[in-house]
Amino acid sequence: MSETWLIYLGFAAALLxxxxxxxxxxxxxxxLFIGFEVVSxxxxxxxxxxxxxxxxxxxxxxxxxxxxxVEVSLVATALALIINIYRQTNSLxxxxxxxxxx
Amino acid sequence: MIxxxxxxxxxxxxxxxxxxxxxxxxxxxxxxxxxxxxxxxxAVTSGRQLIGQGPVLQSLSWLGEPLAIQIAVDGFSLxxxxxxxxxxxxxxxxxxxYMTHYGSKANFYALLLMMVAGMNGLVLxxxxxxxxxxxxxxxxxSYALVAFGLEHDELEAAFKYLMLxxxxxxxxxxxxGLLFGLTGSLGFAAVGDAxxxxxxxxxxxxxxxxxxxxxGLKAALVPFHAWLPDAHPSAPAPISAVLSGLLIKVSxxxxxxxxxxxxxxxxxxxxxxxxxxxLGAISIVVAAFxxxxxxxxxxxxAYSSISQVGYVVLGIGIGTPLGVAGGxxxxxxxxxxxxxxxxxxxxxxxxTGTRNLDEMGGLAKRxxxxxxxxxxxxxxxxxxxxxxGFWSKLLIIMALVQAGHGVLAVVAVLASVxxxxxxxxxxxxxxxxxxxxxxxxxxxxxxxxxxATVLLALLVIGSGIFFAAIxxxxxxxxxxxxxxxxxxxxxxxxxF
Amino acid sequence: MxxxxxxxxxxxxxxxxxxxxxxxxxxxxSLAVASLLLGILFFLMGxxxxxxxxxxxxxxxxxxxxxxxxxxxxxxxxxxxSKAVRxxxxxxxxxxxxxxxxxxxxxxxxxxxxxxxxxxGTFGDVLWKQRTFDLVGQLAVILxxxxxxxxxxxxxxxxx
Numbered sequence: 001m002s003e004t005w006l007i008y009l010g011f012a013a014a015l016l017x018x019x020x021x022x023x024x025x026x027x028x029x030x031x032l033f034i035g036f037e038v039v040s041x042x043x044x045x046x047x048x049x050x051x052x053x054x055x056x057x058x059x060x061x062x063x064x065x066x067x068x069x070v071e072v073s074l075v076a077t078a079l080a081l082i083i084n085i086y087r088q089t090n091s092l093x094x095x096x097x098x099x100x101x102x
Numbered sequence: 103m104i105x106x107x108x109x110x111x112x113x114x115x116x117x118x119x120x121x122x123x124x125x126x127x128x129x130x131x132x133x134x135x136x137x138x139x140x141x142x143x144x145a146v147t148s149g150r151q152l153i154g155q156g157p158v159l160q161s162l163s164w165l166g167e168p169l170a171i172q173i174a175v176d177g178f179s180l181x182x183x184x185x186x187x188x189x190x191x192x193x194x195x196x197x198x199x200y201m202t203h204y205g206s207k208a209n210f211y212a213l214l215l216m217m218v219a220g221m222n223g224l225v226l227x228x229x230x231x232x233x234x235x236x237x238x239x240x241x242x243x244s245y246a247l248v249a250f251g252l253e254h255d256e257l258e259a260a261f262k263y264l265m266l267x268x269x270x271x272x273x274x275x276x277x278x279g280l281l282f283g284l285t286g287s288l289g290f291a292a293v294g295d296a297x298x299x300x301x302x303x304x305x306x307x308x309x310x311x312x313x314x315x316x317x318g319l320k321a322a323l324v325p326f327h328a329w330l331p332d333a334h335p336s337a338p339a340p341i342s343a344v345l346s347g348l349l350i351k352v353s354x355x356x357x358x359x360x361x362x363x364x365x366x367x368x369x370x371x372x373x374x375x376x377x378x379x380x381l382g383a384i385s386i387v388v389a390a391f392x393x394x395x396x397x398x399x400x401x402x403x404a405y406s407s408i409s410q411v412g413y414v415v416l417g418i419g420i421g422t423p424l425g426v427a428g429g430x431x432x433x434x435x436x437x438x439x440x441x442x443x444x445x446x447x448x449x450x451x452x453x454t455g456t457r458n459l460d461e462m463g464g465l466a467k468r469x470x471x472x473x474x475x476x477x478x479x480x481x482x483x484x485x486x487x488x489x490x491g492f493w494s495k496l497l498i499i500m501a502l503v504q505a506g507h508g509v510l511a512v513v514a515v516l517a518s519v520x521x522x523x524x525x526x527x528x529x530x531x532x533x534x535x536x537x538x539x540x541x542x543x544x545x546x547x548x549x550x551x552x553x554a555t556v557l558l559a560l561l562v563i564g565s566g567i568f569f570a571a572i573x574x575x576x577x578x579x580x581x582x583x584x585x586x587x588x589x590x591x592x593x594x595x596x597x598f
Numbered sequence: 599m600x601x602x603x604x605x606x607x608x609x610x611x612x613x614x615x616x617x618x619x620x621x622x623x624x625x626x627x628s629l630a631v632a633s634l635l636l637g638i639l640f641f642l643m644g645x646x647x648x649x650x651x652x653x654x655x656x657x658x659x660x661x662x663x664x665x666x667x668x669x670x671x672x673x674x675x676x677x678x679x680s681k682a683v684r685x686x687x688x689x690x691x692x693x694x695x696x697x698x699x700x701x702x703x704x705x706x707x708x709x710x711x712x713x714x715x716x717x718x719g720t721f722g723d724v725l726w727k728q729r730t731f732d733l734v735g736q737l738a739v740i741l742x743x744x745x746x747x748x749x750x751x752x753x754x755x756x757x758x
Contacts, residue, residue, distance in 0.1 A: 004599070005283060010702045011606040015613055016272070017694045022617045023269065025683045030668060031617070032265060034625055037660070038613045039272050041636055044652070045609075046276055050283035052643040058724040060282075061645040062732065063231055065725075067275070068651045069736045070238045073743030075660050077245055078264055079667045080750040084249070085257045086671040097258040112738055115745070171731045209749045216742040223735070235735030239742050246746030304705070 008049030015042030029082050029092050040071050104160050104175055106144065107183060107222040110137055115215035122208020131198045134211040138194040142187040149180045157583060173226040177579025182225045182356055185434050189347045189441045190218050193340045196445050196554035200340055204250060217243040221352045230278045230288045237353050241267055244349055248337040259336035266329045270319035277312035280305065294365045310374060313361055321354020323415060324385040327408050335400035339448020342400060346407040347441035351433050359418050363584045370421030370505060378419025383510050385412030390520040399447045399457045402528055410436045410483060417498040420505050426581040427573060428497030435482060435490035435565055442479040442558040446472050449547035459528060464537030468544040471552045473533040475559035480529055482562045484522035490565035605639045618684060626664040633657035647721055
């Protein structure tokens with residue numbers, strides 16, 4: 001089964017690469033967060049396809065559900081932060097966030 | 103019993119908003135501090151007997167039906183529990199006065215309790231995936247706590263922290279997923295056993311690299327440190343103390359050490375050991391030189407945290423019993439001393455309204471308690487005998503020499519001279535010299551803040567004088583359990 | 599297997615659309631479609647509960663949260679991404695895919711894994727009997743998230 005596992009991992013790696021590229025290059029804070037969402041899709045794909053290819057699907061399923069719960073909690077916190085930042089700076093540009101340096 | 107370390111802060115935090123409705127300040131103060139005191143007493147008194155016979159594995163039952171909730175305590179986790187309880191107890195006392203002007207104390211304590219629950223959980227779990235969950239519990243609480251002031255700087259720092267931290271969690275979780283695929287299980291002992299019977303050097307090395315990146319980001323080791331000098335200074339002072347004193351060590355160093363020793367089986371001189379030592383040494387040197395240039399007091403302390411965590415990782419990475427003992431002792435000493443220094447910086451900021459070292463001067467005359475305690479903390483971190491930091495650095499350097507890493511030993515010694523240098527700069531600019539006229543009316547910090555700093559200063563002095571006893575009763579069991587791992591207790595039990 | 603691969607290609611495609619879209623609303627919708635496809639894939643893999651969660655929570659709830667945020671921050675939404683990012687993306691992505699395929703192909707004979715186990719029982723057994731502690735962790739994460747949001751949206755009156 002290790003062959004099918006690698007195929008899924010290859011696709012997951014592509015998702016991770018797209019997400020990381022966004023996180024590294026984009027400027028809009030919401031865009032950055034979409035990048036994070038893409039990364040977490042890659043992560044849940046890694047977890048579930050691992051379970052599928054290695055016949056531990058039930059266990060992997062419960063891991064993915066827990067991961068989704070964690071993700072929601074993170075997204076809520078992050079979006080609350082973004083709204084607060086917007087209220088302060090009136091912009092979503094990450095380049096406005098360069099006050100701290102040194 | 104042990105489950106109280108997770109359950110109690112969780113339950114109290116859940117009721118905090120209700121309690122905050124009834125009484126805005128007094129009740130949250132009393133309740134949160136009572137929880138911290140209780141956990142401290144529990145860690146110091148009951149823990150030692152519990153693990154007298156070796157590691158303990160506890161399962162919970164509900165109405166006579168056994169639940170699949172397993173937590174394990176061994177020397178290492180007990181040591182971490184003790185350090186966490188000790189520092190959070192002092193932070194709780196300090197917050198009584200300090201957090202008043204931030205408003206909504208109930209919410210603050212709820213988040214702090216969640217962070218404590220997360221850290222305690224992280225230390226007690228026996229399973230890779232559960233380690234990840236509790237890592238996130240502590241992390242989510244810490245994002246909100248960094249942003250608690252809701253000003254521009256706080257929000258900016260929290261956002262950067264969150265962005266880098268989610269990348270770290272993703273790396274960690276992918277490594278966990280790959281290990282799950284390779285071995286078919288998630289328990290520390292089960293994965294460790296399976297890996298020993300498996301010829302998959304490449305895959306395991308890849309997982310180890312992901313772990314180093316993930317936990318290195320959490321611990322702010324040097325190539326991954328960019329977020330820390332923003333996040334730690336921006337948080338309210340007691341939170342800076344928890345973040346620098348505890349969180350980076352629990353979610354970075356503890357997790358890394360636990361996985362590398364108990365799952366991968368780190369060997370002295372092996373590739374894993376070398377990777378950790380190099381990362382540690384780079385962090386020590388680079389962060390120490392960056393710290394000298396800072397004029398913001400909290401920023402200087404933040405860079406110093408990176409440098410000192412480098413010492414801890416260097417010590418643990420050596421892989422010999424002496425090195426591990428030195429690393430853990432330094433973890434403890436740094437938690438106390440850096441917690442103390444961040445609390446001092448908060449006291450100064452509250453009294454004078456500034457963190458800029460150039461604007462301070464002569465504050466020792468107006469704030470004698472803060473000045474004296476901060477001197478103690480600085481000297482301990484800088485490694486001046488007979489304070490705690492001296493002994494732990496001495497142990498690390500001795501272990502380096504013993505293991506034949508002469509060059510790294512020299513680096514460690516020279517970096518500690520640099521450390522002493524920037525701490526003396528800080529002391530001179532802030533507390534000595536002529537009193538800046540602006541501060542003629544400055545008053546000493548209020549009672550609970552001073553009480554917390556004095557308590558921490560006494561602990562720092564005590565940890566220096568009684569270092570032999572601390573090593574014998576706390577550090578040795580911890581480093582032994584790192585060497586042996588949880589295997590003995592978990593064999594046959596840690597199926598999933 | 600071909601069905602799986604088609605779905606996987608769709609997920610990657612919509613994720614790329616989400617990342618490159620100029621309009622944030624379109625980006626959020628593309629992301630939701632990617633989630634939907636991932637949810638269907640989970641169903642096909644025999645993980646219906648995870649599929650339901652992915653579709654209802656990630657494609658549903660999180661998309662709603664995104665939309666809400668985009669609506670609340672409307673006037674500042676015009677952030678010009680630099681052109682280079684968009685131009686460099688295909689180069690980066692193709693290079694990555696080539697490396698990805700080469701690495702995976704070269705790994706194929708090298709990876710040794712333990713023989714897959716067999717699972718007995720139902721999903722409920724696994725979740726409730728083996729991973730009970732995860733549920734405690736879930737509870738803790740949700741609590742932490744709730745307190746975080748409460749703290750970030752609290753009214754800031756200096757002296758209560």
